[in-house]
Amino acid sequence: MKKLRYVIIGLIIGLIIGGFTGYIYRGAPESTEYSYPKGKFTYPPSSDIQVTIVYGFDPEYPPFTQVLPNGSATGFDIDVINWIAKKYGWKIIYKPWDWSTIVDALVRGDIDIIASGMTITASRCEKIWFSIPYYSYVHELVVRINENRSFDNILNSGEYIAVQIGSTADEWAERLLKSGYKFKKLGLNSYVEVLDALLDGRASAIITDSAFLGPYLRKNPDIASKIKVLTTIGPPYTYGIATRPEDTWLRNMINKALEELMNSPEWDVLLRKWNLSG
Amino acid sequence: MNYISLIEYLPYIFEGLLWSLALVLGGLGIGFTIGLPIGTMITYSDKYTKFILNVYIWIFRSTPLIVLLFLFYWGVFPNIGLKLSPLITSIIVLGLRSGAYQSEIFRGALESIDEGQILAAYSLGMSKIQAIISITIPQALRISIPSLSNEYAILLKDSAICFTIGVLEVLTRARIVSIATGIALIPYLIAGIILMMMTYIGLKFFHTVYKKTVIPGLIEGI
Numbered sequence: 001m002k003k004l005r006y007v008i009i010g011l012i013i014g015l016i017i018g019g020f021t022g023y024i025y026r027g028a029p030e031s032t033e034y035s036y037p038k039g040k041f042t043y044p045p046s047s048d049i050q051v052t053i054v055y056g057f058d059p060e061y062p063p064f065t066q067v068l069p070n071g072s073a074t075g076f077d078i079d080v081i082n083w084i085a086k087k088y089g090w091k092i093i094y095k096p097w098d099w100s101t102i103v104d105a106l107v108r109g110d111i112d113i114i115a116s117g118m119t120i121t122a123s124r125c126e127k128i129w130f131s132i133p134y135y136s137y138v139h140e141l142v143v144r145i146n147e148n149r150s151f152d153n154i155l156n157s158g159e160y161i162a163v164q165i166g167s168t169a170d171e172w173a174e175r176l177l178k179s180g181y182k183f184k185k186l187g188l189n190s191y192v193e194v195l196d197a198l199l200d201g202r203a204s205a206i207i208t209d210s211a212f213l214g215p216y217l218r219k220n221p222d223i224a225s226k227i228k229v230l231t232t233i234g235p236p237y238t239y240g241i242a243t244r245p246e247d248t249w250l251r252n253m254i255n256k257a258l259e260e261l262m263n264s265p266e267w268d269v270l271l272r273k274w275n276l277s278g
Numbered sequence: 279m280n281y282i283s284l285i286e287y288l289p290y291i292f293e294g295l296l297w298s299l300a301l302v303l304g305g306l307g308i309g310f311t312i313g314l315p316i317g318t319m320i321t322y323s324d325k326y327t328k329f330i331l332n333v334y335i336w337i338f339r340s341t342p343l344i345v346l347l348f349l350f351y352w353g354v355f356p357n358i359g360l361k362l363s364p365l366i367t368s369i370i371v372l373g374l375r376s377g378a379y380q381s382e383i384f385r386g387a388l389e390s391i392d393e394g395q396i397l398a399a400y401s402l403g404m405s406k407i408q409a410i411i412s413i414t415i416p417q418a419l420r421i422s423i424p425s426l427s428n429e430y431a432i433l434l435k436d437s438a439i440c441f442t443i444g445v446l447e448v449l450t451r452a453r454i455v456s457i458a459t460g461i462a463l464i465p466y467l468i469a470g471i472i473l474m475m476m477t478y479i480g481l482k483f484f485h486t487v488y489k490k491t492v493i494p495g496l497i498e499g500i
Contacts, residue, residue, distance in 0.1 A: 060457040067454055069286035071293065096454070098442045101348075108352055110364075110444070189453065196462045220460060 039246030040112065052091045053250075055081055056111030059096040060190055063215045063274040064117035064239075067096065076274040077115040080134070081241075083266070084257040100166060103127055106242060112250070114242040117211060119168050130240030131254045134262060135276070137211035139172050139233040144198060144226065147205070151231050154205050155181040162186040162194045162203035169207040172233055191216070199226060207233065215275035284464060287455040291468055294448035298476065301368055301437040301447060306430055308373020313380025314415070320381065321388040322410060331381070338378035343439050346371050351443045368440035376433055383425040387418035420491045427484035431477050448472050 045051055057065040057073060065075040073094040085092045095111050105111050107127055120130045141151060141161075149157070155176060163170045165187040173185050186203050188194050191212045197203040210232075217224035241258070243251045261267055271277035320331050338346070351367045362370070391414050399409035441450035452469035456462055 059454045062458060066458045067290070069283070069288075069290050071290055095444065096446060097444050098450075101442050104352065105444070108356070190457050192457050192460055193462050216460070 039244050040109065041243075041247035041250035044249050050091055051088065052093060053085065053113060054093045054095055054111045056095050056097045056102055056105055056114050057116040058099045058102065060099070061117050061212075063219075063276065064211070065115075076135075076270060076276060077117065079270050079273070080258075080261065081113070081115050083261055083270075084254060087257050087260075088253060103242070106244060109244075112243070112247070113254070117239050118242050119237045120240040121168075124242070127245075128242045129245045129251060130242055131251060132258055133238035133240050134258055135211065135239040136236045137209045137239075138236050139169055139207055139209050140213060141205055141230045141233055142198065142208055142213065142227055143205045143230050145228050147228070147230070154230070155183050157204060158182050158184065159204040160184045160186040160197075160202060162188055162197040162206045164188060164191050164194050164208075167191075167209075168237060169209055173207055176233075195223065195227075199223070205230070209237070211239070211276075218275040281461070281464075284455065284459045284461055287459060287465070288468070291448060291451045291455055291465065291472070294446055294451040294469075295472060295476070297365070297445060298434065298437055298447040298473075300365065301372055301440060301445065302430065302434050302476075302480075304369035305372030305376050305433050305437070306426075308370065309376025309380045309429070309433075310426075312374065312377030314384050314419075316377065316381035317384025317388060317418075318410060318415065320385050322406070335378040335381055338375045339382075343371070343375060343436055344442055346375060347440065347443050364440070364444040367443060368437070368445050372433060372437065372440075376429060379429055380426065383422045383429065384418055386425070387422040388414055390421060391417050417493060420488070420493055423484055423488040423491070427481050427488075430480045430484065434473060434476055434480070 057075075057077065059065060059067045059073070061075075063075055064077045065073065068074050073096070078094075081092060084090070097105050097111065099116075102111070102114055102116070103124065106114055114128075117135075118124070118130075120133060124130075141154070143149075143154065147154070155161070161173060161183045163173045163185060170185075170187065177183070177185065186197060188197060191208055194203075194206045194208060195216070198206045213229070217227075241254050243254070268277065316331050316334070320328050320335075341349075347368065350371050351362075351364065355362050355367060395413050396406070396409045399413050400406075404412070437445075437447055438449040440447060446454075448469045449466075452465040455465040459465070
C-alpha cells in the first residue's frame, strides 16, 4: 500500500516537472503571419449554395445603423449592405450587437461582417481586416453657441469635456490629456447623451465626430442653433466593412461591389438620403 | 424632441419584456433546480462534498456576470462542441449564477430549522433522507420565499448585461430607442417603469405564495 502511494506521488511529481520542462523548452510558435486557416468565406461557395451573410451592426449609431419601431434595421450602412447583397443575390441576416464585443463576435464567427460606421484603425487590423474605405470624417470640438474662449483655454480650464466611452473621440480625449491639457473627461454612453451634457451645461465642450454630428444637426435644426464647432481635431478617419482576415473571397466581393456603388450616381443618392453629403 | 417617433417605438421596447421574462424565469428555474439540492447537500453532507460545492458557489458568486457570460459563450460551450444561441447561453449562465445564490438561501433556511425535528423523525423510524425530504425541505422552501423574491428582483435588473452577447431585453431596447429618437431620458424612464411593474408583479406573486404556505406560528405578522 505504501509502495503504491510512493508510485502515485512520484508520477504526479514527474508530470508536474515534465509539464514545466516542456513548457520552458517549447519551440517558438510557427509564424502565422498571412497564413490564416481556411474560413467560411475564403473561397467562392459552389453555385448551388445560397450565400447567407450574418451582418452584425451597432443599433445605436444613427444615421449609419439603427432600428425602426418594428425592430428592423435601417441606416446608410444597412442600405449599402442591402445594395451589395442584391447585386450578388446574397441573403442577409441582421444581427444587432453590443459595440464593445462586436469585434470578438466577428472573429469567433457569430457574425460574418461588421458595417456600422467602424473606423479602420491599426489595432483593429490586428484582429479583423477591412474593405476599402467608404466614408471619411473628422473629430470636432463642439461648444455652446455663446462660448468665446479659445481651444487652448477650454482644454486648460479644468472643466468637463464629454465624450462617448470607447469611441475614437474618447481616444482623442485621452491623447489630449496625456499631452498635458488640463480638463476633466466626462465619459457617457452615447453621442446623444454627450450632446445632452453640453446642452444642459454638465460639460463645457464635447469631442464628437462629423459622421454623427453633421447628419444629426441637419435633422435637428433647433439643436444646431444652440451649438457650434470650435475646431477640428486630428486627421480624417475612414470607415470600412470588417471581415475575418481569412475570408478573402467575401472581402474581394465586397470591395468590388463597393467600388461599383461609390462610382455610381446611387452613392450620392444614399449620402443625401441619410444627410451625409456636405 | 421627437415624441411622436418615441410613441412609435413603444412596442419595440415592450417586445423586450418577453426577452427579460425568458431570462429571469429561465434563470430562476435553473437556479432553483441547482440551488435546492446543493443547499441541502451543503447542510447535511460530509466535509469533502461541502468543500467541492462551496468552490462552485464561491466561483459563481465572486465572478462578475459579464465575465461569466463571455467565459461560457466564447470559451466553455464552444470548447465542448456546443453552439448555443445568446439567449440560451444567457439563461444557463444566469441560472448557474442564481443557483449559487439560491443554494445559500436554502442552506440558511435549512439551518434555521431546529435539529430536534430530524431527531424526532429518526425516533419515528424515518431515515435521514426521508427526514430531509419530508420534514426539513418543505419548511425550508417556505422560509426561503422572501429571499427568493429578492433574488428575482436582482436577476431582473442583472439580465440587462446579457446584451453584451446579443440579447435585446428591455433596458437595451430603451437605450437603442433613446439614440434613434434623440431623446435621452424618456425611453429609460419607460424601461424603468416596465421593470418596476415586473418587479411588483413578481414580488406580489412571491408574497401571495408565502402567505398561502406560511407555517402557522413560525413567523409572526403574516
